Amino acid sequence: MVVQSEQTKPFIPFQFPEAAALGVPDQYGKKQGQKIPKETIYQQANPTHAVKQLFVGQVEHIIWRYKLSTYTINVAASEDVHEIQVFDIQLKADCDALDRQVLETLDKAIPSNIFYRIFNANERRPQLQCVMAYKRANKRDTDVMVVQDYFSSEWTALPVVESVTEVTEKLPVVLNMAGLYTELLRSLLPVPARSGERIDEQLSRISELSALHGKLTQLQGQQRKEKQFNRKVEMNSQINQLKQQIRSLQGI
Incomplete structure (x- = not known):
């Protein structure tokens, strides 16, 4: 890729x-x-x-x-x-x-x-x-x-x-x-580098972000197909947690 x-x-x-x-x-x-x-x-x-x-x-x-x-x-x-x-x-x-x-x-x-x-x-x-x-x-x-x-x-x-x-x-x-x-x-x-961040650290952060985006996309797809309301609520909580992790890693 x-x-x-x-x-x-x-x-x-x-x-x-x-x-x-x-x-x-x-x-x-x-x-x-x-x-x-x-x-x-x-x-x-x-x-x-x-x-x-x-x-x-x-x-x-x-x-x-x-x-x-x-x-x-x-x-x-x-x-x-x-x-x-x-x-x-x-x-x-x-x-x-x-x-x-x-x-x-x-x-x-x-x-x-x-x-x-x-x-x-x-x-x-x-x-x-x-x-x-x-x-x-x-x-x-x-x-x-x-x-x-x-x-x-x-x-x-x-x-x-x-x-x-x-x-x-x-x-x-x-x-x-x-x-x-x-x-x-x-x-x-x-994703731009943070202050003082080494290139290997930046690339590691980008790799982690890529993995989290993949999990988020997968979970959002599962949520759209889910029929049970309680399960949808649980998935929504997981989605919000993933989004927060992504925002944290994207921060400069």
């Missing part, structure tokens, strides 16, 4: 610095990124035939657009986060959502944190969705990354005529690469 942000504050895409851009410059001097052939991903991740079909049916192309590192954005190194890659994924015309297994395959193939920018194929209404995994190194094998969950923004409309400064915001000011990773991930989380 990819957890989508429910924050009331509209998502604003990040403006990544040209110093971190990859590829050959176009006629205007803007680097165009490096195209990643699907075959290269297959060789690295060895996906099943079914997953390969997802790539074929959903992905038009994948562009490695930026490499965020100490050397490209002048941010101090971190032991656990060395680089963050920015991948642009162009969807095919008949695809309106990217299957999580595509992202998992990419994250398996590339031992680095990846910030995905997914673009639809609608020329009249171009949109962007950003996705990132909570991804950490395997304690037993540091060359392998463990993906715990994915988080995404809502689909955001893009202007037909690009005006980067009006529709993006600069990268946050951070102390090191781990701080940048945390802020990029937090921009996609459905």
